[in-house]
Amino acid sequence: MKKSTTLILTAVALATNVAFAADQPIIGLITKTETNPFFVKMKEGAEAEAKKIGAKLLTAAGKQDGDTATQIAAIENMVSAGAKTILITSSGDAIIPTVKKVQAKGVQVIALDSPFEGADALFATDNYKAGELIGQYAKAALGGKKAVIATLDLFPGHPVGAQRHNGFMKGYGLPAMDAKSNELSKDAAVVCMADSFGDAAKGQTAMENCLQKNPDINLVYTINEPAAAGAYNALKKAGKEKGVTIVSVDGGCQGIKDTTAGVIAATSQQYPLKMAAMGVAAGADYAKGGKKASGYVDTGVTLIAGKSVAGVDSKDTKVGLDLCWGNK
Structure with a gap:
């Protein structure tokens, strides 16, 4: 009986873990670079919020400001990995066709700091x-x-x-x-x-x-x-x-x-940590309830x-x- 009970409990635990993994929001964060302290802080904010709410965070960055080719590749890779929300500080309008393509697949795309045409929402300084x-x-x-x-x-x-x-x-x-x-x-x-x-x-x-x-x-x-x-x-x-x-x-x-x-x-x-934390939270909300973020959210300036x-x-x-x- 003890052996059977143990096997049943183990099976239940494994099933629970699989279900949790399936429900875990996968969110991508793409910044312009990984060296600028602004984007380092943004990544820290996203990581902290993801840990807090139990989301999986994928990250990538361009080689320099203006490097849209790396950002485009990152969008595609993250969506292939299961991301349903992409947070991005755009390096230029060249990303827009790729953004539209993944949005057509049901992916939410939120602009952080830098606005661009077609983003579902913008969290940024005015x-x-x-x-x-x-x-x-x-x-x-x-x-x-x-x-x-x-x-x-x-x-x-x-x-x-x-x-x-x-x-x-x-x-x-x-x-x-x-x-x-x-x-x-x-x-x-x-x-x-x-x-x-x-x-x-x-x-x-x-x-x-x-x-x-x-x-x-x-x-x-x-x-x-x-x-x-x-x-x-x-x-x-x-x-x-x-x-x-x-x-x-x-x-x-x-x-x-x-x-x-x-x-x-x-x-x-301005406050990049706040931008990223709000973006991750919006990604989790979309994964759980299906409601996309919209409009512009002012994250403050002093x-x-x-x-x-x-x-x-x-x-x-x-x-x-x-x-x-x-x-x-």
Whole structure:
């Protein structure tokens, strides 16, 4: 009897485990790169949420920002592995045909951070608002001085790059396209526009080129904090770092440290961990109930400033460090 009972209990346990495995949500996370601290934190958030709710998480990343070929292959591989939800920070619109193909098979595709056409939902910072906040800060910080502006952008056609740039222009009070445009606003006050690809070394080169065009630049907008660090290096090399205000977006720990040190005057902080956690939770909900996420969910943005300025709401760098992502 004991042997029979043991066999029955073992069989029940195995059946239960098989049933659990069959019901376990499989969710894919694809980021632009695996080295940028923003995406490292995003992956951490997804892993923590997956563990919490008992989901299986598959992860992949492009080799660099703009590497859509690797992202496309990852989508296909994850769906073949059973993923019913794909979370992706898109590197470009080349992924859209593949997205549509897997959606036709019943796969939910959620955009994190970077919007693209056809995503079922978007969990992201309001990047236009992030740009507006640093534009407003820069206007107040210059205190009536004539602005001679350089913008170190991402690369042509990217929606996040356009939203941050155009938001900055609007916040500063310059002519600006709306949040739906992928084109960059221009004005006579902007004497140099250059692509940095969000990279420190390329940001430094871009700033050096801008200074050659106009050595009187006194305000620099940068797409992110690595580009801001590169811009500062170029300015310091030229002996101009004390006369130029740099503003940026991201809120990574190194960026907040740079804000504390005066390298960056102010930055708009976003929250990648929250984006990913919400995405994983939505994937589990879809697996269990069949209801897809939809629309845009704002995951928040906060202006962090080294020094506060009158008329612009901001938090100090201590708050920024408490909430930052990356190595503290």
